[in-house]
Amino acid sequence: xxxxxxxxxxxxxQTTVAVAFGESLxxxxxxxxxxxxxxxxxxxALKSQHYEMKPVFLSQKRLPQALADRKIDAxxxxxxxxxxxxxxxxxxxxxxxxxxxxxxxxLEIHRVADLTNYSISAFPxxxxxxxxxFAALAAKHPDYHETGNQIDQNRLLYRGSIDVVVADYxxxxxxxxxxxxxxxxxxxxxxxHDIFIKLPYRVLFRQPTxxxxxxxxxxxxxxxxxxxxxxxxxx
Numbered sequence: 001x002x003x004x005x006x007x008x009x010x011x012x013x014q015t016t017v018a019v020a021f022g023e024s025l026x027x028x029x030x031x032x033x034x035x036x037x038x039x040x041x042x043x044x045a046l047k048s049q050h051y052e053m054k055p056v057f058l059s060q061k062r063l064p065q066a067l068a069d070r071k072i073d074a075x076x077x078x079x080x081x082x083x084x085x086x087x088x089x090x091x092x093x094x095x096x097x098x099x100x101x102x103x104x105x106x107l108e109i110h111r112v113a114d115l116t117n118y119s120i121s122a123f124p125x126x127x128x129x130x131x132x133x134f135a136a137l138a139a140k141h142p143d144y145h146e147t148g149n150q151i152d153q154n155r156l157l158y159r160g161s162i163d164v165v166v167a168d169y170x171x172x173x174x175x176x177x178x179x180x181x182x183x184x185x186x187x188x189x190x191x192x193h194d195i196f197i198k199l200p201y202r203v204l205f206r207q208p209t210x211x212x213x214x215x216x217x218x219x220x221x222x223x224x225x226x227x228x229x230x231x232x233x234x235x
Contacts, residue, residue, distance in 0.1 A: 016052045017210060019074045019203070020066040022124075023057040024148045027174040027234040028077070028093070031057045037170075038076055040230045041092055042203060045217030051210075060124040060148060067206055074214075075204040079129070084204055087211035091200040092218055095168040097123075097130060099193040102157065109164070109193040112137060118163035119143040121153045126166055130196050151175045151182070158188050166196075170234070 019042060021029045030036040034055055043053040056072055064082040066075045080088055099115065101107045109115065112133045120138075122130075124146050127138040138144050147153060153165045154175045165172065169192060176187040205211040221227045 014073075014210070015050070016054050017046055017073045018054045018056055018071055019076055020056045020058050020063060020072050021076045022060040022063060024060070024150060025077065025171065026150075026178070027170060028095075028168075029057075031055075037230060037234050038093055040233070041218075041221070041227060042076060042214070044221045044226050044230065045092070045214050048217040048220045049213040051213065067204065073206050073210060077201050078204045079199070079201060082128070087205045087208040089203040089205065089211050090215050090218060091202055093201050095199040095201065096170070097126075097166060097168050097196045097199060098172075099195055100157065100165040100167060100169075100172055100190050101163065101193065102160075103189040103191045105163075107163065107191075109195060112195055114195075115164060116141070120145070120164045120166060121156060121162045122146045122166035123150060123153075123168070123171075124148050129199055130166070134196070151178050154179050154187065155183070155185065157190070158185065174234075 021031075021039065023029070023031055025038070026036065028036050028038045030039075039053075039055055046053050058066060063075050063078055064084040066072050067084065067086055075084065075086075078084060099109050101109065107118065112131075115137060120141065120143065122138070122144070126146055127135045150167060150171055153162075153167055154172065156162045157165050179185050179187060203211075203214060205214065218227075
């Protein structure tokens with residue numbers, strides 16, 4: 001009976017974890033390949049604990065409400081400040097957002113307030129993630145907009161259609177490569193203005209037991225070098 005009970009528990013144990021990701025975050029999330037920095041990190045951490053990851057791709061704005069769908073077990077790229085409830089993991093990745101301008105224009109941007117007089121294109125929900133000062137500026141700025149198609153940010157900047165791109169530097173550099181391969185357009189020299197803090201992201205799990213397993217797996221891949229190998233793969 002004991003052996004039968006153990007076999008029953010093993011057979012009912014959840015082995016596949018459905019994780020929701022934003023749909024336009026290359027190279028962190030590349031939906032068409034079901035790969036990217038974030039997918040590879042989360043997949044590796046869960047695999048080390050004998051779980052299989054099933055990615056689900058949603059718009060960035062839907063992520064905070066993703067756990068309302070009972071078919072989803074976890075949400076990536078999220079912070080407790082989003083207001084979403086559940087079991088938050090340890091930090092697994094940090095984005096480094098910067099204000100990016102054309103070098104030849106020599107714009108002086110040393111703080112958030114310096115953005116006031118420039119047109120800005122930012123990533124979705126930037127107003128929520130980049131602090132109270134930036135949120136206040138974005139709310140009243142007459143020439144501020146957010147876009148989920150971040151390759152457009154690069155193209156608009158190089159064409160002189162906008163003054164400032166607000167984006168993570170890895171995403172911006174990756175979109176430079178896409179711009180060349182997809183459109184045959186060459187990037188111009190840019191300047192990075194470090195006016196934002198790094199954004200540490202977590203995975204939000206429905207079940208604390210899955211969260212704990214992920215945290216253990218994350219520590220393991222950080223210790224055995226797999227984490228750094230993933231980052232290097234997309235550099």
